[in-house]
Amino acid sequence: MDQQWSGAKSNRHNHTGESAKWGQNKPSYRGQLNLSQSDVPAALGWWGGTNYALSGADFSAVLQSWEDRFGTVLVSIGFDTMTVQVGRRPESEQQLDALLREHYAFCPDNIDQGMKPDAFRLGLAEWGYWNFWWD
Numbered sequence: 001m002d003q004q005w006s007g008a009k010s011n012r013h014n015h016t017g018e019s020a021k022w023g024q025n026k027p028s029y030r031g032q033l034n035l036s037q038s039d040v041p042a043a044l045g046w047w048g049g050t051n052y053a054l055s056g057a058d059f060s061a062v063l064q065s066w067e068d069r070f071g072t073v074l075v076s077i078g079f080d081t082m083t084v085q086v087g088r089r090p091e092s093e094q095q096l097d098a099l100l101r102e103h104y105a106f107c108p109d110n111i112d113q114g115m116k117p118d119a120f121r122l123g124l125a126e127w128g129y130w131n132f133w134w135d
Contacts, residue, residue, distance in 0.1 A: 037074040038063035041082075048080045049107065049134040062106050072130070082132045089125055099124050107132040 035043055042060035049059065063084065066072040071087020090096050100121045104111050111120055113135060124130075 036064070036067070038067050040074055040077060044077075046077065048077070048082060051134060052108065054106075059106075062102070066102075075129070080134045084130050086128055086130060089127070091125075096121055096124055103130070107134060109133060109135045 038060050040046070040060070041048075041056040041063065044056055046056040046059060059082075063072065063074060066084065069088075070090065072084040073087065074082070075085050076083040090099050100117060103120070103124070104117075110132060111117055114120070115123065
């Protein structure tokens with residue numbers, strides 16, 4: 001790594017003079033990581049869908065595509081769950097058909113162990129959030 005970390009630093013353990021008071025020296029956040037929300041699974045090395053041999057990079061690639069096309073934003077990520085907020089819902093029949101296939105490839109459990117495909121497809125046109133879980 002060519003750059004040296006210059007992230008949050010605090011002088012709270014400097015016990016000399018007035019500057020040693022808690023909260024007086026606020027940390028600097030220069031040098032923060034600059035990630036898109038879609039990069040989070042890859043950056044974490046997330047394996048929530050490990051039963052389907054999908055890596056964090058695979059999830060990030062799909063999230064980036066959905067962010068570009070549907071304005072999605074990753075709002076939560078757990079051990080084997082994920083939720084994205086949908087900015088622009090699919091509108092055409094072709095978009096809905098393609099998106100249903102993408103959701104199935106991304107998270108088969110939502111359909112195999114959840115809703116029937118036709119009901120799931122209808123939901124894609126209405127839902128403001130897409131929830132995923134991997135068994």
